[in-house]
Amino acid sequence: MAYSSQISGIKYDVFISFRGTDTRHGFLSHLKKELRQKQIDAYVDNRLESGNRISLSLVRAIKESLMSLIIFSKDYASSRWCLEELVQIIECMVNQNQIVIPVFYNTDSSDVRHQKGFYDAAFVKHDKNYKEMVPIWKSALNKAANLSGFHSSNCENEAEPELVEVIGKCLSTRLDIMFQSDLTGLVGIDQKIADLESLMNQGSEDVRVIGIWGLGGMVKTTIATAVFNRFHSEYEGYCFLANVREESENHGIMYLKNKILSILFEEHDLHIGTPNGMPPHVKRKLLRKRVLLVLDDISGSDQLEILVGAFDCFGCGSRIIITTRDKQMLAKGVDKIYEVKPLMFDDSVKHFYVQFL
Missing domain, CATH: 3.40.50.10140 (Toll/interleukin-1 receptor homology (TIR) domain)
Incomplete structure (x- = not known):
């Protein structure tokens, strides 16, 4: 347990x-x-x-x-x-x-x-x-x-x-460390977490964008969460934006963009009114920050463009992780794509059982 x-x-x-x-x-x-x-x-x-x-x-x-x-x-x-x-x-x-x-x-x-x-x-x-x-x-x-x-x-x-x-x-x-066991030790996904960590290449100073692609219900979010929890304290700013597809429908994509920036800059109720790109003063501040950003369940390239633009406004060493069901959306601007393949049948049953203990 x-x-x-x-x-x-x-x-x-x-x-x-x-x-x-x-x-x-x-x-x-x-x-x-x-x-x-x-x-x-x-x-x-x-x-x-x-x-x-x-x-x-x-x-x-x-x-x-x-x-x-x-x-x-x-x-x-x-x-x-x-x-x-x-x-x-x-x-x-x-x-x-x-x-x-x-x-x-x-x-x-x-x-x-x-x-x-x-x-x-x-x-x-x-x-x-x-x-x-x-x-x-x-x-x-x-x-x-x-x-x-x-x-x-x-x-x-x-x-x-x-x-x-x-x-x-x-x-x-x-x-x-206390909560790592919530997200690791789940049957069949430990290796997937290790694979994603390798793709992050933590020692590199470049800005790296990693896409996690797979069908629904294939533990994409679990993998991204485990990696986020393990590494977020090494960054100057970090944000895990969950359920982008659903949250965008409920609140609008600009609400999510402002939410990301408010978290990264630690400023309450930050409001950016421009959907295209980042205002100069915001981009200037972001370029000075090494950030870890996870965008969970992105459903379209238009969402990605509004939320982060062309990935050219993040500080050296930043990592952006995107989970999605749409592989085509990851074709532009993404450095590495990690395909989450289905678990073996026995592992799937065990994973389902563990989730409901």
């Missing part, structure tokens, strides 16, 4: 535990922007800490997250709120195999592990007021600090953007 089907009630990709006074308006704001860009759904409590006990809604958010990211800053342990969060996170790690990743922000992992320095000073105060909780909090800190994570002795300099980028890429990769 696929990984995602083994868990219920999951609403967020990652829960972020942090000390607001240390990180809210600096490091955290940059991290949130990076995660939005990578389309990672992060739960961040935007309220200032109030009271000593975390709310039930916050406990629920921790349990409803696939991963937790703990930003250990100098003042983290001074907050009972943060320590209560940490205990809940460690419990989720133990009881539901939640992935937990620590970030040591301007603090040393040994200080967190053994409660030294700022952490020692914090527990001197906690010993007076919350003596019964101190052993529990110290145990949680020790377990979290022993996990593999990210270290920076000085995140307030020019190295911070690089650290944020590395964290974002790590989380994206972890999520892709």
